[in-house]
Amino acid sequence: MNILTENYLVKNLRAYPLLRKKFMSYIKGLNQFPEGFTKNKLFHDYLKVRRHNPEKRVSQSEYMIFGFCNLSEKEQKKYLTDVEATRLMRPYNSESEPYLKSKETFLKNFTRFIHRGWLYVPDASYEEFCEFVHKYHTVALKPQYSSWGIGFLRLTEEELRENENPREFYEKMCSGKYLAEEFVESCDELAVFHPSSLNTLRVITFRCGERFEVFGCGLRVGNNGLHVDNAHGGGIFCEMDPANGEIITDGLDECSNSYVTHPMTGVKFKGTKIPHWKEIVELCREASMELPCLRVVGWDVAILSDGRLELIEGNHNPGMNIVQAPAKHGVHDKFASMLLDYYGEPEQYKKALQS
Structure with missing residues (x-):
């Protein structure tokens, strides 16, 4: 060579x-x-x-x-890129990947934190799929292993009924290993930023035994009338104070455009306090205790229109952009230090698991 x-x-x-x-x-x-x-x-x-x-x-x-x-x-x-974060977390988080990467497996394992209806389309008949859409009127369709909002579809009962070949559409969802979920909406306090999307909170947590801590958190909202809030889908994100749930930065998008207010609704980001913050942290703490293998997780949480908290998903390799970019402060050393503090050196940690 x-x-x-x-x-x-x-x-x-x-x-x-x-x-x-x-x-x-x-x-x-x-x-x-x-x-x-x-x-x-x-x-x-x-x-x-x-x-x-x-x-x-x-x-x-x-x-x-x-x-x-x-x-x-x-x-x-001082900044932590996605590649670095994945490399640092891998020794501690590899066991949790099967439970968090698969959306279907996640929904099955965290049922007590999930209220929305859902259906794994490949396991359902065409009739069952149509009944599901009829029951909820509007559904969100997501590929089983997708991220960044890639492949997301919003489907209404009327759209399915007017489709020239609904069975072919169903078969496409089966081959793409899609999940169908009840399309839920944000509470008024979060919907005000961008009503078309489910605007969610990203809460990054550390857990070791009974020890638990929120490393960082932020708000993600949609833009341009799209139904996803992910930055890769054109959304806007800002950082929050883990102590009280207050937004502490202006908004930022993936192209580094900064926003004092949302460009479509004019709602100001910085200074807004997220409702039910203590309950949100407690939900993440309880969810992190659900499986022994959960250590560093990026939880996506929604506050629904009726005020209930909804766990959308957990990420075994959460990116750190939301807790670095809006405020322009790198977390490389802080993150690496917390990994060592919570779990020790990677080799020592592996030996401890094997003993």
């Missing part, structure tokens, strides 16, 4: 055309370039950041939302 093929610089040179194409496509979403930067200057600075931080595998979005173009290398090291 030629050692040059494993050289990081050579790999970057070979990836240059694709990286450039992806970067230029990504920055089309920017409302305003950072002062002193053009498209080309941003791209070449992004390449420099990747070259100087090979272990971070910085994505285009992370480069922009963290503001790396204006940070020194020392300051860049």
Whole structure:
């Protein structure tokens, strides 16, 4: 094997055309370039950041939302990328992946925290699927293993009835391993930001035995009339204070555009207090105790229109963007330190599990 093929610089040179194409496509979403930067200057600075931080595998979005173009290398090291976070969590969280990655398995294991109706379409007949849609009138359709809102569909009873070939649509949902869920709506306090989407709270927690702590949290709301609140689907996110549930930053989207108020509704982000915050934290604490393997989890929680709390899903490798980017403070050292404090060194932790 030629050692040059494993050289990081050579790999970057070979990836240059694709990286450039992806970067230029990504920055089309920017409302305003950072002062002193053009498209080309941003791209070449992004390449420099990747070259100087090979272990971070910085994505285009992370480069922009963290503001790396204006940070020194020392300051860049303070941020935790998705790749780094996954690498750090893997020794402790691998056991929880089967229970959280599969949406169907998650719903089966956390039934006492879930009130919405749901149906795994491949396990249902065509008639049962139609009955489910009829019962709830509007349903959310999600691929079993999807994330970032990819593949999400909203289906009404009328739309299914007017479909030229509803059975073919059902078969497509079966082959795509879709879940059908009752389409639920946010409480007034959260719906006011963007009524078309279910706006949710991301709560990242640590748990070891009876010890429990909220590492960080944030609010995610939809945008542009879409039904998803995920940033990858065009949504806006902001950071909250874990102590009292108050929003402490302006909103931010995946393209690093900042919003004092929601661009569609004009509702201000910073300073808003999320209702039922103590109950939300308690729900996450109880959910984290549900299975022995749950350690670091990113819980997605909704407050429904009738005031009930609803657990939407749990993430075994939660991204840390929501607790870094809006306030522009990196959590790399804090996160790594808490992992060691709660669980010890990875090798020691593995030995403890085996003993």
